[in-house]
Amino acid sequence: MTSQLFFQYLVAGITYGSIYAIVAIGFNIIYNTTGIINFAQGEFVMLGGMLAISLHSMLPLPLAIGLAVLITMLIGALIEIIFIRWLKSPSILRMIIITIGISILIREAALHVWGEGVRSLPYFNGNEITTIQLWGTNISPQVLWVISVCSIIVLLLSIFFKYTSLGQEMRACAANRLAATLCGISTKNMVTFSFMLSAGIGALAGCVVSPITYTQYDSGTGLAIKGFTVAVLGGLGNSMAAVAAGILLGIIEAFSVSVVPLAFQDAISIALLLLILFIRPHGLFGSKEAAGLKDF
Amino acid sequence: MKAGKYIPVALLALVLIGIQQLTQMTGTVYYLTQMTMTAYYALLVIGLCLVMGYAGQISLGHAGFFAIGGYTSAVLTTYNLTPLLEKGNVLISFMQASGVLVTRQSLYGQTLLSVHPWPACIVALILATAIAFLIGIPVLKLKGHYLAMATLGFGIIIYRVALASEIFGQADGISAVPGFVLLPDLIVSGDFNNRVQNYYIACSTLIIGFLLLQNLIDSRVGRALRAIHGSEEAANAMGVNTTRYKLYTFVLSAVFAALAGILLTHYNGGIGPSEAGIMKSVRYVAIVAIGGMANLWGALTMAAILNFLSLRGMFGSYDDAVFGSILIIIMLFAPNGLLRLPIWQFFKKSPAGK
Known part of the structure; x- marks a missing residue:
């Protein structure tokens, strides 16, 4: 393998990996506040991708993306309010089945609204063949967009959780729900907010990656399972570890293409998920003791 | 009381015979085709009901076992071994000498040499059992979300492999699967003349499977399973080997799924990758949930009604959406199944109670 090819694979891996990381962080935000x-x-x-594509036919790109993110956040909040808010301590099995049902409904609605076709947003800068020379390899500017937007999301989220009072309240809710309630934090609103937040970052990630990977009504399932793999790999609930795990999975996947046919790529990352679940269910970076206290 | 539990099953058999007679009289024999398919899907669903309802373990990968059964049988019975035999492959000649292989004519008059459905069926069942064991040992150690994701992951791997492998026909699947000659005059195939016969084959398989599960649930094993569902720790403390019981039920339900896959593949004359899809697995879970989880009769009834309506195309292009909505509504308002809603209590309430 030439160094140029190696670098090409590496960049592809980091690009996909950062999307997986964002999906994993979305899982973690909701998991931390609700245990779901x-x-x-x-x-x-x-x-996020689909809405931005539709809105882009009427609005300029930045506005379309912004609106798409807002609408998706609203949908996230609605889902929580309609399906989850009023349930009294539901069992995990029940929650799994409900969220699976929701994912089917969203997918089917998308199928009926946008059809089976593959769509995509235009490239943010230039077009498919525009490239930037970087360390001797050709990189599409969109790749830089994906990587930088994902880094900014992660950065802003960590600032949000650390320094704003809302972020601190959400963390309190994650640490101990009862204690947070006693301190006067409305845990129910925090749950709604966590759904909005993870819907929002998911939608934004969906927009920036759309020109590269394209968007289809059923592209969510694959992303969800890979995002979950990453979340588990990093240790469920640990968002910073999810970033490292996401990039790791992206790179493994990118390099696996040189060994096995592309069609088996998904099977590889899922086999990895199974392996992690069997060997280290508390994640690569998580501690076993902490995992023992959690309720899966 | 011992014989009492067989009365409903006998009634079920009578109803199934009645349905066949009714279609004969009204000239709607074509309904039997979908009913036969429904019966095979129901076989899978009652197996899953044992795992989900009684052992309390979710499985989002049962379409995978269905596909393992169906695809193995389909490949073995359609793969033409003549070139291998001509090359002098010892194994193939031995198989031919021991009568495991059969010859038949293809549509274009070519002579095909392939494995007889019986050995193919046995190989498929053994394979499904082996995979269920291999997957079950690590998977069943997991709980909740992890278990759901692991079984979902298993299902996706099977789907991807079926979709990507040349030998499984990729997106086209495998077609022209021959009929399954159970006995000289008993053939599982989609032939119109065999429609009534096949209806009865499917129904008897279903009833036998049902009786097997019903007796299992009423036995020591069933009580152990219910104890596991209630609290695994408590069951363990009472001396129930929870790991082993969970594994055995998982394997048994995988065998049910594989058998359904084998028979349905021979009946349809083919199988495609969509049979292994995630939506199929989710659908089976939905049916078990609607039936009330730990309720074999509920699972059987719902499997019969919903699969039949779906196969008749009643839901049109909203097929998956219908199952998704049913899943949500049931889980939100009646997590114990339709048959256990408080409304029924109202009718059943006896004045002597309180």
Whole structure:
């Protein structure tokens, strides 16, 4: 393998990896406040992309993306209010089935609105063949967009959780729900807000990646399972580890193409998921003791 | 009381015979085709009901086992071995000598040499059992979300492999699968003349499977399973080997799924990758949930009604959406199944109670 090819694979891996990381962070945000794994997480990414594509026919690109993110956040909030808010301590099995049902409904709605066709946003700068020379390799500017937007999302989220009072309230809710309620934090609103937040970042990721990977009504499922792989790999609930795990999975996937046919690529990352679940269910970076206290 | 539980099953058999007679009288024999398919899907669903309802373990990968059964049988019975035999492959000649292989004519008059459906069926069942064991041992150690994702992942891998492998026909699947000659005059195939016969084959398979599960649930095993569902730790403390019981039920339900896959593949004369899809697995889970989880009769009834309506195309292009909505509505308002809504209590309430 030439160094140029190696670098090409590496960049592709980081690009996909950062999207997986964003989906994983979306899982983690909701998991931390509710203890639920939202199986409809991938659908937010698809919705963001699809809405932006439709809005772009009327509005300039930045506005279309902004609006698409807002609408997806609203949908996220609605889902929480309609399906989850009023349930009294539901069992995990029940929550899994409900969120799976929601993901099916969103997917089917997308199928009926946008059809089976593959769509995409235009490239933010230039077009498919525009490239930038970087360390001797050709990189599409969109790749830089994806990587930088994902980094900014991660940066802003960590600032948000650390320094704003809303972020601190959400963390309190994640640490101990009862104690947070006693301190006068409305845990129910925090849950709604966590759905909005993870829908929003998912939608934004869906927009920036749309020119490269294209968007289709069922592109959410694959992303969801890979995002979950990454979340588990990093240790469920740990967003910073998810970034490292996401990039790791992206790179493994990119390099696996040189060994096995492309058609088996998904099977590889899922086999990796199974392996992680069997060997280290608390994640590569998580501690076993902490995982033992959590309720899966 | 011992014989009492067989009365509903006998009634079910009578109803199934009645349905066949009714279609004969009204000239709607074509309904039997979908009913036969429904019966095979129901076989899978009652198997899944054992795992989900009684052992309390979710499985989002049962379409995978269905596909393992169906595809294995389809490949073995359609793969032409003549070139291998001509090359002098020892194994193939041995298989031919021991009568495992059959010859038949293809549509274009070419002579095909392939495995007889019976050995193919046995190989498929053994394979499904082996895979269920291999997957089940690590998977069933997981709980909740992890278990759901792991079984979902397993289902997706099977789907991807079926979709990407040349030998499984990729997106086209495998077609021209021959009929399954159970006995000289008993053939599982989609032939119009065999429609009534096939209806009865499917129904008897379903009833036998149902009786097997019903007896299992009423036995020591069933009580152990319910204990696991209630609290795994408590069951363990009472001396129930929870790991082993969970694994055995998982494997048994995988065998049910594989058998359904084998028979339906021979009946349809083919199988495609969509049979292994995630939506199929989710649909089976939905049916078990609607039936009330730990309720074999509920699962059976709902599997019969919903699969039949879906196969008749009643839901049109909203097929998956209908299952998704049903799933949400049931889980929101009646998590214990339709048959256990408080409304029924109202009718059942006896004045002597309180």
